[in-house]
Amino acid sequence: MADLEIASASAADLQLMRDWAEEEGWNPGDSDRFAFAVADPRGFLVGRRDGVPLACISAVRYGSGFGFVGFYIAHPSVRGRGYGIQLWRAGMAALDGRLVGLDGVVEQQDNYRLSGFRSAWTNMRFEGVLPAAAPPADVELVDARDVPFARLAAYDRRFFPESRDGFLAAWTGLPGRAAYAAVRDGRVEGLGVIRPAAAAHRVGPLYAATPGIAAALLHRLAATAPGEPLAVDVPDANPAAFALAESLGLAPAFETARMYTGPVPDLDLPGLYGITSLELG
Numbered sequence: 001m002a003d004l005e006i007a008s009a010s011a012a013d014l015q016l017m018r019d020w021a022e023e024e025g026w027n028p029g030d031s032d033r034f035a036f037a038v039a040d041p042r043g044f045l046v047g048r049r050d051g052v053p054l055a056c057i058s059a060v061r062y063g064s065g066f067g068f069v070g071f072y073i074a075h076p077s078v079r080g081r082g083y084g085i086q087l088w089r090a091g092m093a094a095l096d097g098r099l100v101g102l103d104g105v106v107e108q109q110d111n112y113r114l115s116g117f118r119s120a121w122t123n124m125r126f127e128g129v130l131p132a133a134a135p136p137a138d139v140e141l142v143d144a145r146d147v148p149f150a151r152l153a154a155y156d157r158r159f160f161p162e163s164r165d166g167f168l169a170a171w172t173g174l175p176g177r178a179a180y181a182a183v184r185d186g187r188v189e190g191l192g193v194i195r196p197a198a199a200a201h202r203v204g205p206l207y208a209a210t211p212g213i214a215a216a217l218l219h220r221l222a223a224t225a226p227g228e229p230l231a232v233d234v235p236d237a238n239p240a241a242f243a244l245a246e247s248l249g250l251a252p253a254f255e256t257a258r259m260y261t262g263p264v265p266d267l268d269l270p271g272l273y274g275i276t277s278l279e280l281g
Contacts, residue, residue, distance in 0.1 A: 004047030004054060004083055006090045011037070013046045017056045020073045022198055025254070026278060027231065029195040029202045031177065035170035036060075039280055043094070044071070047087050055083040059091035060280055063162030066265075067095035069102040070279030088115075099161070099265070103233075103256040103278040117259035121237035123275060126250035127200045130230065132223035135182070135216035144172050144179035144191060152181065155188045159207055159272050160281065161265040167280070178224040182213045192217035192274075194224060200231035206274030211244045214273040218248065232274040241273040 014033040021028045043060035055074040074084035172179040182190030189209040208214035234241045
């Protein structure tokens with residue numbers, strides 16, 4: 001095993017990482033990489049040998065105490081040669097001293113446990129086609145871009161360990177995607193974003209004060225891509241979210257585990273109906 005030259009990813013590398021993730025069957029959003037770069041421009045690493053990219057990882061820093069790992073991929077042609085572990089060590093070194101989270105695929109979870117991660121909950125990706133439907137009578141669904149951003153950011157902070165304003169602004173505002181907020185009596189009580197992907201359109205985050213609001217957001221998001229399948233990664237830490245996905249006829253398709261290196265953050269799990277991104281949390 002030769003050492004890799006490990007460096008921060010370029011814009012072209014981010015596209016490559018997205019393509020590799022698609023080849024793994026993870027179905028990343030078509031434009032996710034633009035928001036990812038805003039979150040932490042130095043948080044994406046690529047390992048090369050003789051100029052050829054062989055492995056990658058993201059190790060994104062949030063605030064002063066949290067980090068999230070994703071995009072941990074060695075190209076299939078070089079697996080088993082130790083290149084992946086070199087990227088893993090570089091990514092974890094960049095997050096040294098922080099609480100670190102990840103969403104691990106089933107086949108890698110034992111390896112993550114060896115690195116000190118412990119499971120907090122299971123995410124199940126549910127997929128299917130939904131019709132449009134009216135929201136509850138006392139709730140208004142509005143374009144999230146029309147909601148003062150400070151209110152959106154404060155709401156998002158209930159579901160994530162650190163503020164992530166730059167990422168959130170890009171995530172909700174990128175062209176080609178739709179974001180809706182549920183508002184009741186002037187309060188934000190739900191948020192959902194849908195973005196196109198190679199397979200099913202991806203939904204995330206999906207936050208809601210009640211199952212009815214979550215269902216209304218899902219139906220409204222589905223209406224932006226009529227007749228097309230959507231996919232949402234649902235945490236079993238919120239049993240109501242699992243029950244809702246099943247009641248809507250969505251089918252389980254893909255499983256990961258949310259894992260942390262330390263105490264599970266204090267999040268509004270009863271309001272978390274769909275995680276934002278497997279790569280960035």
